[in-house]
Each structure stands twice: as C-alpha cells, then as structure tokens.
Amino acid sequence: MDQKGIGMTVTGEPLLTARGLVKRYGRVTALDNADFDLYPGEILAVIGDNGAGKSSLIKAISGAVIPDEGEIKLEGKTVQFRSPMEAREAGIETVYQNLALSPALSIADNMFLGREIRKPGVLGSVFRMLDRPAMEKRARDKLTELGLMTIQNINQAVETLSGGQRQGVAVARAAAFGSRVVIMDEPTAALGVKESRKVLELILDVRSRGLPIVLISHNMPHVFEVADRIHIHRLGRRLAVIDPKEYTMSDAVAFMTGAKAAPSETVAA
Ligand SMILES: Nc1ncnc2c1ncn2[C@@H]1O[C@H](COP(=O)(O)OP(=O)(O)OP(=O)(O)O)[C@@H](O)[C@H]1O
Secondary structure, eight states: OOOTTSOSSOOSSOSEEEEEEEEEETTEEEEEEEEEEEOTTOEEEEEEOTTSSHHHHHHHHTTSSOOSEEEEEETTEEEOOSSHHHHHHTTEEEEOTTTTOOTTSBHHHHHTTTSOOBOOOSTTOSOOOBOHHHHHHHHHHHHHHTTOTTOOOTTSBGGGSOHHHHHHHHHHHHHHHOSSEEEEESTTTTOOHHHHHHHHHHHHHHHHTTOOEEEEOSOHHHHHHHOSEEEEEETTEEEEEEOTTTSOHHHHHHHHHTSSOOOGGGSOO
C-alpha cells in the first residue's frame, strides 16, 4: 500500500475500507465511486459541502443503506451489511445526528436499547426477565470510565439531561458496544461551547482506548483539533485525504468547495 500523504499516525493495514461505492436515489447519485479507509486507532474526520454524500457514505458502512455497487471490507474480509444491526454485530457503532435515544427512558435503558441483558431463564424460553441491576451497573461503570461523572442517577430519564449529557450517553453507548469502530455524525452540531468540549474530550478518550473513530463534521476548528487525518468528500466521492498538520482550515474548505484544486498526491492508495 502506498502510504504517501496518509499522515504520520497511520501504520499497517486499514481496518475498514470501501472501494467504488455507488448509491443512487432516483436521478441523484449520492455516492459516485466513493472510496474510504480507516486505520486502527485513528480519528478520521470526514468533511464535505452540503449534499457531498458524507451521510450516504457513513450509512453505507454502518448498514443503514445498501450500496448499489462497491465493496466494503472489515479487517480484510468483505462484508455486506443489510441493516444497522448487522454492522453493530460486527462491532461498528454509529452515533447518529438525531442520537436515536428514547427521551422517556432512563440512561441505563437507553444504553441497552435493543440488546438488553436478561436473566438466565428456563432453557428455550423466550420470556426472560430483564436483568436491570446488571444493566444499571454496566451503564454506570461505562459512564464513570468515560468521565461522565456529572450524571448522578442512572435511572434518570434522558429527556431531563442537557444536550451534552445526552450526547455523552450516546457516545458512551457506542464506546461500550463498538468493539471495532465508532462513527459519529455531527456530534457537536447542537451543542454549546462547554458541552462540545466535553464531547471532543470523549472522542479523544475513546481513541486513547484504541478504538478508531469516524467523525463527520462541518465544524472545522473541531475537526482540526482532534482529527489525525481528514477525508475530503466532494460530489459523491473521496477527493483527497489530508494531514491537518500540513494544511490550514481555509485550505480544507477551499478543497471541499472546489475553490482550490486538492493535492492529488494526498489521496490514499
Ligand atoms: N433518502 C434519500 N432520498 C433521495 N435523495 C437522497 C436521500 N439521501 C440523500 N439523498 C441525496 O443524496 C445527496 C447526498 O446526500 P448526503 O446526505 O449523503 O450528503 P451530506 O454530504 O451528508 O450532506 P449534508 O452535509 O447536507 O448532511 C444529496 O443530493 C441528497 O439530497
């Protein structure tokens, strides 16, 4: 593999790759031969103008849409996710823009939504009781481990939390279950300065635990603060991958809007 321009932080083989992804919605081609590479332990930001196809790319690699063409590989093996659940089972967790939390449910219940821990039941019985103490303990441990100590009560309804705390729960859930990759779609978009800071710290914290993160964001200061590499998406495909230490924010914006030609040598092979 040609490592030129990939950046200082990546080594070895990519963990998650996509080649030639195509996704059409009627006459709109959201993904037009898109490539993608995520390396172990890195924070990869994905940036691009509105409508560039960032969400479509992320949906394809997280099982939320099925691409019309192309190939996705996880740890070198071809995968075909037919649902977000299948991607989750493979260790790819996504924190969506709308968070997908249930406001009326508690923090613990939200963390285990769709994969509740159940008490051992009668063999073969489908009616197994929820193991609430086990879920509460695991939720509390995870939030403590991630430094979300401001959350006092694990049984507190999510609707009573601040935006930052909610995002924290969503990130904690992803970090708790994402054994291979955590994808975050605009995690700071709806947050204030203090709450954004907390989420950025969480992202760095998740990386320090060895989990790679894909961060989709329009917020250039946030991207430049935490990303190891920046994937620039334009007109449905990857245009370039740049090292944030080598370019400025205005360079990145100029590349993604087409105001300036992107350095072609920085496209990962
Ligand atoms: N479900 C859909 N049905 C029809 N068109 C869609 C659908 N999803 C995406 N598109 C179109 O595909 C193109 C790429 O959209 P996508 O949401 O992937 O871009 P994006 O880079 O994430 O944009 P933004 O930054 O505005 O969220 C757009 O033209 C969009 O209108």
